[in-house]
Amino acid sequence: MGKVICAGLGPGDPELMSVKSDRVIREARHLAFFRKKGRAGQARNIVKDMLREDVIEYPMEYPVTTELHFGSEEYRALMVDFYAEWAATLEALAQDHDVVVLCEGDPFFYGSFMHLHTRLQGKVAVEVLPAIPGMVGCWNALDTPFTWGDDVMTVLMGTLPEEDLAQHMARADALVIMKTGRNLPRVKRALATAGRLNDAWLVEKGSMPDQRVARLAETDDADCPYFAIVLVHGQGRRPEAEE
Amino acid sequence: MGKVICAGLGPGDPELMSVKSDRVIREARHLAFFRKKGRAGQARNIVKDMLREDVIEYPMEYPVTTELHFGSEEYRALMVDFYAEWAATLEALAQDHDVVVLCEGDPFFYGSFMHLHTRLQGKVAVEVLPAIPGMVGCWNALDTPFTWGDDVMTVLMGTLPEEDLAQHMARADALVIMKTGRNLPRVKRALATAGRLNDAWLVEKGSMPDQRVARLAETDDADCPYFAIVLVHGQGRRPEAEE
Numbered sequence: 001m002g003k004v005i006c007a008g009l010g011p012g013d014p015e016l017m018s019v020k021s022d023r024v025i026r027e028a029r030h031l032a033f034f035r036k037k038g039r040a041g042q043a044r045n046i047v048k049d050m051l052r053e054d055v056i057e058y059p060m061e062y063p064v065t066t067e068l069h070f071g072s073e074e075y076r077a078l079m080v081d082f083y084a085e086w087a088a089t090l091e092a093l094a095q096d097h098d099v100v101v102l103c104e105g106d107p108f109f110y111g112s113f114m115h116l117h118t119r120l121q122g123k124v125a126v127e128v129l130p131a132i133p134g135m136v137g138c139w140n141a142l143d144t145p146f147t148w149g150d151d152v153m154t155v156l157m158g159t160l161p162e163e164d165l166a167q168h169m170a171r172a173d174a175l176v177i178m179k180t181g182r183n184l185p186r187v188k189r190a191l192a193t194a195g196r197l198n199d200a201w202l203v204e205k206g207s208m209p210d211q212r213v214a215r216l217a218e219t220d221d222a223d224c225p226y227f228a229i230v231l232v233h234g235q236g237r238r239p240e241a242e243e
Numbered sequence: 244m245g246k247v248i249c250a251g252l253g254p255g256d257p258e259l260m261s262v263k264s265d266r267v268i269r270e271a272r273h274l275a276f277f278r279k280k281g282r283a284g285q286a287r288n289i290v291k292d293m294l295r296e297d298v299i300e301y302p303m304e305y306p307v308t309t310e311l312h313f314g315s316e317e318y319r320a321l322m323v324d325f326y327a328e329w330a331a332t333l334e335a336l337a338q339d340h341d342v343v344v345l346c347e348g349d350p351f352f353y354g355s356f357m358h359l360h361t362r363l364q365g366k367v368a369v370e371v372l373p374a375i376p377g378m379v380g381c382w383n384a385l386d387t388p389f390t391w392g393d394d395v396m397t398v399l400m401g402t403l404p405e406e407d408l409a410q411h412m413a414r415a416d417a418l419v420i421m422k423t424g425r426n427l428p429r430v431k432r433a434l435a436t437a438g439r440l441n442d443a444w445l446v447e448k449g450s451m452p453d454q455r456v457a458r459l460a461e462t463d464d465a466d467c468p469y470f471a472i473v474l475v476h477g478q479g480r481r482p483e484a485e486e
């Protein structure tokens with residue numbers, strides 16, 4: 001009897017995954033990962049130089065990505081079937097041996113694995129290996145402490161209504177905005193309303209070789225990278241204030 | 244000419260540090276770490292089985308911990324001298340060779356290293372290795388996805404005024420409260436005001452062998468562990484709602 005092991009991969013640099021995830025992935029005989037149809041897959045790409053020669057791969061291809069709105073009934077139904085089928089497949093595989101499922105960032109922090117986790121619980125042994133969240137790789141790319149002293153930090157999704165975004169942005173010290181992509185113009189407007197736009201950074205592919213860092217106010221509105229995170233540093237008790 | 248390398252250690256389990264921090268610590272000839280006076284030090288304890296035989300250690304002992312209030316002038320002056328002296332020592336050491344500085348959790352996320360980082364910048368090469376924040380190790384201990392869909396997540400310090408805490412707690416979906424310790428009774432009252440107390444967990448030493456998990460509402464008011472984090476899970480779009 002095996003188990004399903006979800007190995008968090010961290011922000012993208014293979015050297016930033018945990019010692020434990022690194023070992024589990026190098027030893028994996030059965031390896032599953034999410035990917036968009038017709039793509040190699042970002043998770044698979046991170047581990048490409050780590051796999052056994054005799055690894056058996058299970059690409060879990062999303063039935064839809066952005067063709068349908070995530071609020072639509074059609075999207076919902078397709079995704080329910082997709083997760084249910086893969087949960088059943090993983091459960092069956094784990095009857096005989098361990099199966100490793102890759103997950104970018106930390107699996108329990110807005111990760112896709114949660115949809116499988118919920119369906120597998122109580123049916124088969126599941127182990128989740130934590131990892132450095134993508135946002136941590138992004139603020140590390142800015143090479144400045146992100147939160148200090150009593151800073152309040154808030155994480156927001158760019159999919160939220162503009163007014164909600166602006167209100168949360170005004171109340172917190174440090175800000176992380178994920179799921180930006182085509183929501184980025186709205187995120188910019190909300191930051192401007194909250195008076196935080198000039199302190200905001202756009203970080204794309206933090207920790208990866210093609211990492212990009214830019215002041216958000218200086219980016220073009222048509223420049224909406226999908227894997228980017230917006231960051232505003234906290235302004236809590238700082239060492240400069242001690243001098 | 245060497246550099247100062249701050250190696251993030253993650254939540255406490257040595258297997259959860261990054262492949263890169265693991266290697267840098269095993270190779271370190273000069274190793275500095277913070278600790279309380281008269282203690283072995285939590286950071287040093289995490290790496291105790293990883294060090295070279297000929298490692299040279301530099302324990303950076305805090306001049307005060309809880310004897311003085313952190314807002315007092317005396318505390319401020321002592322800490323300014325402490326950080327200034329150690330920044331000068333590390334800068335001098337890095338003239339000849341690399342010096343590794345240990346930091347629990349992620350160094351840029353409420354980490355003590357920031358006080359040295361600010362003072363070293365522009366004077367000597369500094370490299371910071373990111374790590375899994377302590378809160379990630381804690382929510383992993385609860386074995387349930389922490390944030391989902393469009394959840395708003397807010398990180399709060401238990402040192403904030405009770406009214407501020409309660410207001411932030413009412414507005415966010417997922418909550419992380421750090422620096423609990425003797426602030427825990429106030430944190431509990433604020434959670435109760437915000438209607439979130441019954442959903443709150445207390446996690447002590449997440450990922451470590453003596454890890455402890457308890458429902459916060461069921462803990463005694465005198466039970467205020469220093470290294471504990473309070474967590475409330477988000478309630479965003481969930482897979483159950485898809486069925």
